[in-house]
Amino acid sequence: MNIKHLALATALIAVCCGPNRPKPFGPVPTPQQLAWHQKEMNMFVHFGPNTFSGLEWGQGTESNDLFAPDSLDCRQWAQVAKEAGFGGIIITAKHHDGFSLWDNPSSEHSVANSKWRDGNGDVLAELSAACEEAGIGFGVYLSPWDRNHPDYGTERYNDAYVKSLESVLTGYGPLFEVWFDGACGEGPDGRKQVYDWPLFLGKVKEHQGDVVTFSNIGPGCRWVGNEEGHANETNWNTFTPETHNADRSNLPGDYEHYLGSGDEGGAYWIPAEVDVSIRPGWFWRESENDKVKTARELIDIYYKSVGRGAVLLLNVPPTASGRIHPNDIAALKGFRAELDRIFSDNIATSFECKEQDGLPMVMITANPDKPFNRLVLQEDIALGQRVAEFAVDVPDGDGWMEIGCGTTIGNKRILLLPETKASKVRVRIIKTLAPPVIKNAGLYMD
Ligand code: FUL
Numbered sequence: 092m093n094i095k096h097l098a099l100a101t102a103l104i105a106v107c108c109g110p111n112r113p114k115p116f117g118p119v120p121t122p123q124q125l126a127w128h129q130k131e132m133n134m135f136v137h138f139g140p141n142t143f144s145g146l147e148w149g150q151g152t153e154s155n156d157l158f159a160p161d162s163l164d165c166r167q168w169a170q171v172a173k174e175a176g177f178g179g180i181i182i183t184a185k186h187h188d189g190f191s192l193w194d195n196p197s198s199e200h201s202v203a204n205s206k207w208r209d210g211n212g213d214v215l216a217e218l219s220a221a222c223e224e225a226g227i228g229f230g231v232y233l234s235p236w237d238r239n240h241p242d243y244g245t246e247r248y249n250d251a252y253v254k255s256l257e258s259v260l261t262g263y264g265p266l267f268e269v270w271f272d273g274a275c276g277e278g279p280d281g282r283k284q285v286y287d288w289p290l291f292l293g294k295v296k297e298h299q300g301d302v303v304t305f306s307n308i309g310p311g312c313r314w315v316g317n318e319e320g321h322a323n324e325t326n327w328n329t330f331t332p333e334t335h336n337a338d339r340s341n342l343p344g345d346y347e348h349y350l351g352s353g354d355e356g357g358a359y360w361i362p363a364e365v366d367v368s369i370r371p372g373w374f375w376r377e378s379e380n381d382k383v384k385t386a387r388e389l390i391d392i393y394y395k396s397v398g399r400g401a402v403l404l405l406n407v408p409p410t411a412s413g414r415i416h417p418n419d420i421a422a423l424k425g426f427r428a429e430l431d432r433i434f435s436d437n438i439a440t441s442f443e444c445k446e447q448d449g450l451p452m453v454m455i456t457a458n459p460d461k462p463f464n465r466l467v468l469q470e471d472i473a474l475g476q477r478v479a480e481f482a483v484d485v486p487d488g489d490g491w492m493e494i495g496c497g498t499t500i501g502n503k504r505i506l507l508l509p510e511t512k513a514s515k516v517r518v519r520i521i522k523t524l525a526p527p528v529i530k531n532a533g534l535y536m537d
Pocket of ligand 1: 147272273274366373
């Protein structure tokens with residue numbers, strides 16, 4: 092710890108988790124963002140012509156009839172999601188190929204002009220009803236990039252896109268998240284589209300209020316900067332976007348790394364979302380049935396996303412039949428069983444927040460007979476994000492011995508520790524931007 096941090100922490104001891112609820116500090120989440128943080132994990136569903144062609148990015152020239160799931164079962168998706176512990180499902184209503192899973196008023200390239208269910212099918216209607224029935228949220232991904240639309244690359248396309256957007260924003264009840272993919276490819280003759288973000292975001296606000304809106308840089312949540320399943324160890328929910336069109340020239344250093352860490356003292360609450368697929372690709376293909384991530388790989392992703400204060404968006408793509416493959420279901424069941432096994436037995440019996448040796452502390456009392464190797468900490472983020480650095484000690488003779496350390500906490504921090512038995516564990520808050528407000532502390536064994 093350097094002198095500056097010690098001084099800062101000393102000046103801020105006053106509170107931790109006492110009865111006097113402190114005032115908010117800095118940017119805070121909206122009620123919708125707070126509910127989103129509490130979901131911790133959502134399921135992404137990539138489904139469309141690519142499911143049938145094996146491509147990751149469809150050309151936009153595929154026949155409408157390529158999309159032909161013979162046993163579409165959105166209730167199965169919702170059930171799988173719910174049982175795995177996902178708070179909602181986000182579906183690719185339209186991916187880059189432009190094919191729309193509902194009757195898109197500004198496109199001919201959709202289920203409505205296909206032989207599937209004689210043109211009367213609507214995947215969004217079916218999935219939103221299934222999510223409602225299962226008691227989980229429903230969200231939509233609507234790719235701005237469109238390789239099919241004839242107007243792509245011209246000003247007219249923005250109006251066409253807005254018409255599609257309004258159709259999904261008004262047709263399927265309240266959404267928990269709207270997902271704007273950052274990909275912006277070329278249209279015919281190399282035409283580049285300049286997306287009208289103020290127009291798009293204005294329509295979201297008009298029809299769905301403060302729904303959490305994902306794009307590379309928010310405003311509801313930001314991309315974490317990779318598709319591998321991890322946030323950075325230091326992960327601030329606060330962030331100051333410079334520009335919406337990913338003009339990276341004036342951003343600090345490595346842009347992707349920067350997205351994964353956010354800004355200490357950033358101007359807005361724009362938390363990171365970790366999007367990653369359970370398979371190598373985003374879309375299902377037969378050849379990847381034996382490449383589904385294992386339960387343990389998913390646990391590792393969980394530690395590096397939810398356990399670093401982010402929200403996890405795990406893609407589980409249905410097969411061409413319209414059902415989720417048994418291998419993906421087995422992996423998710425294993426993942427859920429591992430989470431339950433690890434986090435059902437809290438070795439901490441109580442915790443209190445106090446001052447000791449001039450620092451704010453979380454003092455945890457633990458069952459000395461049981462080993463632990465995971466520490467869970469949670470800030471009360473409704474009051475902002477505060478903690479920037481902490482260290483973890485256990486008693487050692489007359490003193491203490493440090494067994495781990497970390498930086499940010501946020502909604503949830505899971506710190507990996509060496510296997511330890513102790514009657515007490517103390518968390519020293521070494522650097523904090525305001526008096527820390529820790530609402531939960533626990534010890535677990537993995
Ligand atoms: C990317 C897309 O290009 C991928 O196909 C996928 O949809 C992923 C979630 O976002 O930008």
